[in-house]
Amino acid sequence: VNDSGFNSGSKPFTVYIPRVNIRAHTAAAYPSTGTEVTTFHENLPLAVVLPIPTGTVGATLPTYATTSKLTFERFLPTALDEGVLKLSISDTNVIALFDQSNDRIYPTEYDLDTGSGANPLRMLTLADRIYYAVGLNPGTASVTLQYLDTNGTAVCSDSVAFGILSVDFEETAPNNGFDDTVDPPWLVVPVNNPPNQNTVKVNIEPSAVAAQVYFTIDDPAKATVSPAQASSSPQTLTLTGVAKGHTALRARVGSSSGPICKTLNVCVRDKKVVDVDFHFMQDNASNQTSRSTSEADGFVSTLNSIWMPQANVVFQKGSVDSPTVPTNLGSVVEWYPTNPANEWDDIAAFRNGSAPDVFFVWEYEQDGTPATDNADAAQLGGDILFEDNAGSQVGETMAHEMGHFLSVSPADYTDRQDQLMHAYTDVRGQKITHAQVDQANP
Known part of the structure; x- marks a missing residue:
């Protein structure tokens, strides 16, 4: 930069353009990785949809969980040594974050000048870091990484918005062949007794993510399901018997091949x-x-x-x-x-x-x-x-x-x-x- 004026001469300035970036992935069963979400879409509401896990989430990442892999790219430029890196989770009752060692991390800040070497964000000044997001309870939440200058002003920021859903099956009428005394529950579907159908209700919370839930049958030679994708909550599904036997209905996240978030066992019985x-x-x-x-x-x-x-x-x-x-x-x-x-x-x-x-x-x-x-x-x-x-x-x-x-x-x-x-x-x-x-x- 050349500053010319009344006091002629030149003065050098160093201009830093800081950058933070999170690369999000769609839901996948840990440790698999889903499809990367584009930078544009990850900032939209419900960019990533995750189901709540079947068990308790504690201080370490449960190996059975469905997760979203988040790649926190290295903070640049490396020469910038003042200001603060800030990690925010908008609702820690809805979503949890785990590091590469499977340890849970919480919202935190790291001072580039005086921060502790034990701070989990310090590693972002050295290399990319991998984190895993896990749903806790139905709702919406976001994970945000910011760089704040010495005045506390956010200079740059990146966020990923999550929708955390729960799916439950419920009988559509009392004593219609639905049995929830066991987990997963069962539904009896008739065959050789037209119209060879039974129904089940699907409750999806929050209802705003209902369209992210898809339904598949393990063995379509035994039963079929309609519709194949939820449009609202509650959603009524019609199962049609094809041949006697046992199979399973799967509720999946994101697509018909997405991770399973809930199972309904299906028992097809001849008249x-x-x-x-x-x-x-x-x-x-x-x-x-x-x-x-x-x-x-x-x-x-x-x-x-x-x-x-x-x-x-x-x-x-x-x-x-x-x-x-x-x-x-x-x-x-x-x-x-x-x-x-x-x-x-x-x-x-x-x-x-x-x-x-x-x-x-x-x-x-x-x-x-x-x-x-x-x-x-x-x-x-x-x-x-x-x-x-x-x-x-x-x-x-x-x-x-x-x-x-x-x-x-x-x-x-x-x-x-x-x-x-x-x-x-x-x-x-x-x-x-x-x-x-x-x-x-x-």
Whole structure:
């Protein structure tokens, strides 16, 4: 620079043009590296979208995490030895940053003149540095690197904007074949039962990043999914069964080949048809059920409302009759191991030959205290005895006994009150778990 004027002569000036730069990459499973984001796009909102990890993020980088690789380029010019390098994270509850040693680093400043050699930003004066961004909670946040002059004025700056998302699957209706008692959850999808479809709701937070979520099926020969990309949150997906078997639906970040952020296991099941014969029993001493043969249709309807959407099991009404046992069974039809007169066999003798057979009786007990009403219904093989005083939720009780007929054993499940196979009448729910579906309709 030549300063000519009243005091003629020349004075040398050194002009420094400082530069900071962050090169961001799209999401990838650590230690893989995604695609580099252009300098223009990394400054736009939600330039990089990351899912929250499945586990806890602590002081070191979790090896299972999906990350964004950030290359912090060397601070230039090297001769500039005053001012401050400043690293900012706009929300440390949303995003965390880890260095090349997998140690977490926090917002910090480094004085180019007096800063400590242990400061993580000091290395930027010597060489490029690699950092990894990890999502913590749904939201938006940015990572910024600045150079401040000695007056604290930002001379140059570079930022990368992040959207951190969470994805969760939820049933679209109660008891529709969705099972979240396990992780990942399951969804049962029918086949050979048009339209061979089931639905699931996807909740994406924040909703502004919904369009960054894509959906793929591991084995399209077993099931398909539509749409393939979210457009809003919540997003309803339709899964269509193609062939019996197990596969998985993957929610992915950024593209159909992007890292997986959530999994829904998919169980495709063939239609299983069960013909049920109904017998409204009486004996030769005028003991008889109070139920009418016209009730058979209602029982079939309830069975199908519970079992068809959750397991693709379809019940059909078979024969309906009102046979008479040629003996006096008394006021209680009894079965228990110590009873030499096994009245169960007197009833079950009227089975139709093709299981299952439901026998409606006036009163049934199966222990040594027949005067105490301890039982409402029971199943043995293909026979089900069902008393008049079977509570108010008789449809659920019938569906429960059909579960036992379909090989769902109490030894194979944890008793939960919201589930159909809960042991107690009138307090059980209608939920059928995926494990029970695999038993009932393998």
